[in-house]
Amino acid sequence: MNTTTSLMASTPPPVNARQRKHRFSLKLADLADQPWTHLPSHDMGGWANPTAEAGSLYGPGLLDRHFGTTCNYGALFAYLFRRFGFANLGSDDYKEIAKYALTTPLPDMVMVVSPSVGDWPRLSIDFLVTVDAWNTIERDPRRQWTLALAAWVEGQGALPDWMDDWLALWRTKPGVASYATGERSDWVMSIPGNALRRH
Numbered sequence: 468m469n470t471t472t473s474l475m476a477s478t479p480p481p482v483n484a485r486q487r488k489h490r491f492s493l494k495l496a497d498l499a500d501q502p503w504t505h506l507p508s509h510d511m512g513g514w515a516n517p518t519a520e521a522g523s524l525y526g527p528g529l530l531d532r533h534f535g536t537t538c539n540y541g542a543l544f545a546y547l548f549r550r551f552g553f554a555n556l557g558s559d560d561y562k563e564i565a566k567y568a569l570t571t572p573l574p575d576m577v578m579v580v581s582p583s584v585g586d587w588p589r590l591s592i593d594f595l596v597t598v599d600a601w602n603t604i605e606r607d608p609r610r611q612w613t614l615a616l617a618a619w620v621e622g623q624g625a626l627p628d629w630m631d632d633w634l635a636l637w638r639t640k641p642g643v644a645s646y647a648t649g650e651r652s653d654w655v656m657s658i659p660g661n662a663l664r665r666h
Contacts (some may be wrong), residue, residue, distance in 0.1 A: 495555045496568040496577040503577070503595040530588045538591055540564070540582040547580060556581075568595070575600035617655040630654055 544564050547554075551567060558566035558581060566581040575597045583590040620626075630651065637657045638647050647653050 491570075491572045493550075494570050495551055496570045498556075498568055498577065498595070502598045504598050504601050506594045506596060530592055534588040534592065536588070537586045538588040539586075540584055540591060543580070543591060544582040547582070613655065613658060616658075626651065626654060633657070 547565070547567050551569075554565035554567050556566040556568050556579065558564070562583065564582045564584075566579060569578045569580060571578055571594075577595050579593040579595060581591055581593070585591075634651070634653050634657060637643060638649075638653070646656060
């Protein structure tokens with residue numbers, strides 16, 4: 468066997484030729500291929516007290532903890548324009564300078580940055596996730612919880628006497644007629660925030 472060939476075969480390739488782990492690169496996102504929805508603002512930043520203890524009911528959101536509680540909107544816009552060029556989303560010309568949708572390491576999430584005349588990051592940074600992802604992580608589990616709650620309540624016996632009056636009032640709310648059945652089982656749909664209704 469040729470000694471030179473044997474040595475070459477056993478020698479690892481140079482560093483620059485080895486396969487490297489893919490590094491995430493921030494770039495403009497394309498939102499045209501599927502529907503997106505906003506993450507709740509109280510989780511990302513919201514109007515909570517930024518000085519409260521993290522994890523408490525009114526504690527700081529993710530933006531407060533990771534971006535800080537102040538943001539220079541002029542410097543933010545300059546960075547966005549110099550790096551990405553013109554914005555790729557429409558914006559409110561009364562309250563916003565521009566709006567950019569940027570990729571994140573998660574394919575089902577994008578970061579929306581709209582420099583706002585204010586010093587809170589929560590006014591300038593928002594996150595969107597695909598509707599499919601939101602259904603998987605939030606709506607579907609909540610739907611199962613609501614169905615389990617309804618089964619448990621109905622298993623306790625007859626519903627209270629005031630339920631019919633409540634449902635009559637609830638059915639007068641705008642938009643309810645599109646999914647109310649008119650049956651007493653509508654009480655499950657009347658639970659505030661339940662996930663049985665597909666908006």
